[in-house]
Amino acid sequence: MTGKRILILGGSSFVGRHLFARLGSARAIATYNTSPRPGMVKFDATTSDLADVFSPETISHAVLLLGDTRPDSCLADPARSRVINVDGIERIIDRLNQWRVPIVFTSSDHVFSGDKGDYVEGDPADPIVLYGAQKLEVERYLERTARDWVTLRLAKVYGEDPADNTLFTGWLKDFGRVSSMKCTTDQRFSPVHVDDVCDAIEAAIAGRLKGLYHCAGPVALSRIELLELLLGAVRVHHPVELDIIPCSIRDFPLPEKRPLDVSLRPDRLVKDGGLTLRRPDDVCRRLAALQPRSHGVAVSLSTLSLLKPDPTRLVEDLNAKTRSFFCTRLPVRIDKPLLDELRQLGRDGTVRVCLHSSPEADHHDMVILEHAGRYYPPHKHDRRGECFHVVEGVLGVLTYAEDGAILDAWRLGAGDIYRVDRGQYHQAIPLSECVIYHESMPGPYRGPGDSTYPDWAPDGSNADAAAKFVAVAVSHLRG
Secondary structure, rough: OOEEEEEOOOOOOHHHHHHHHHHHOEEEHHHHHHHOOOOOOEOOOOOOOOHHHOOHHHHHHHHHHOOOOOOHHHOOOOHHHHHHHHHHHHHHHHHHHHOOOOEEEEEHHHOOOOOOOEEEOOOOOOOOOOOHHHHHHHHHHHHOOOOOOOEEEEEEEEOOOOOEEEEEHHHHHHEEOEEEEEEEEOOEEOOEEEEEHHHHHHHHHHOOOOOOEEEEEOEEEHHHHHHHHHHHHHHHHOOOOOOOEEEOOOOOOOOOOOOOEOHHHHHHHHHOOOOOOOOHHHHHHHHHHOOOOOOOOOOOOOOOOOOOOOOEEEEEEOOOEEEEEEOOOOOOOOOOOHHHHHHHHHOOOOOEEOOOOHHHEEEEEEEEEEEOOOOOOOOOOOOOEEEEEEEEEEEEEEOOOOOOOOEEEEEEEEOEEEEEOOEEEEEEEEOOOOOEEEEEEOOOOOOHHEEEOOOOOOOOOOOHHHHHHHHHHHHHHHH
């Protein structure tokens, strides 16, 4: 087992992000397909084989979270959703079985029709939506073909991060913004906290679980009862004017008839896994306590810490050449305490805090700490310009003609801003012992080909040549 890691297929999903943040890159490898995430590996289950990307010697367990989990999307294109949710998953199972890798598969409460409620693992599955039928087909395939497997049927998963827009946090955003809200009285389920799902997955990996389990919260409530639970908790702290309008799920023009009561009993999971499940009323009280009078805005929502990072807000890119972090959600505030932490981390080298979520973001904002003596060759970007805003210290910025002639050269101090156009050769030279600046440009990042380097400037491989080039450049700086 030494050197092996847990493979999280579907690491960019809601559960996957939380699981990867908990396990860390030392214990896990996570994948994404259409939603890039820092530190994760691209994998498309519809076109790729696991063996194209991974080797069995590196994998201890596999957690299968990937797929299209939206019932309406599955029904809109049944052939496409089958390729993703059934064919692709079964190919993955076949490969993992060949490698003898234990499998944890996440299914859904939608494998039931909803006619009964309070379902236990022994109740017959009878889905009435296509998504549930696809999940059930994979459940049976896994049970039939695998030797070491766990299936977790997930109830509706929620979190308590104000930015995750799940069950309770989604409602919180509307408190104080809308005067009325329609809510169903006939939908009943057992919402489960995302941390409890991660606990269950870890219990499966640890070997405490074998076979089929219902991964659900400890209580079953209707959607309107859950909304009233949250509203009551918030009203303990301050008044909220909201008119709840009862309705039926049948009142909505959905393309498929939805199951009404998919509540699950998690008793077997609690017993075998040794879990203590979070109660929704406790979560509502915690969320309510964080809500200031400006409804829906969490206290310190924009605050970051580099020394004690919140993995749901800040992720380190372990593949970067210099120490780099990505902010995975907005808003973000750069303040004096964060700059103090940036200096602490940057004592021995460059540190970059990316205020965007990934290299694929449409716009890039970076707060960068550099030290004097670091050489960056002149370069240009053919499809985007770039802006420098110095926060503290001194930064030299030059622009060059195509033949290397210096066109403009300035010494920038705190508060100075300099903008270069696309297709313009330019160079940034840290001049003070420590310089912090904000760099802004359009995204996404296209890899090494994103920048063009001239043949008239050293590439940095020869330190003496680079030092001589910088000395000449610095001699032209004004300001």
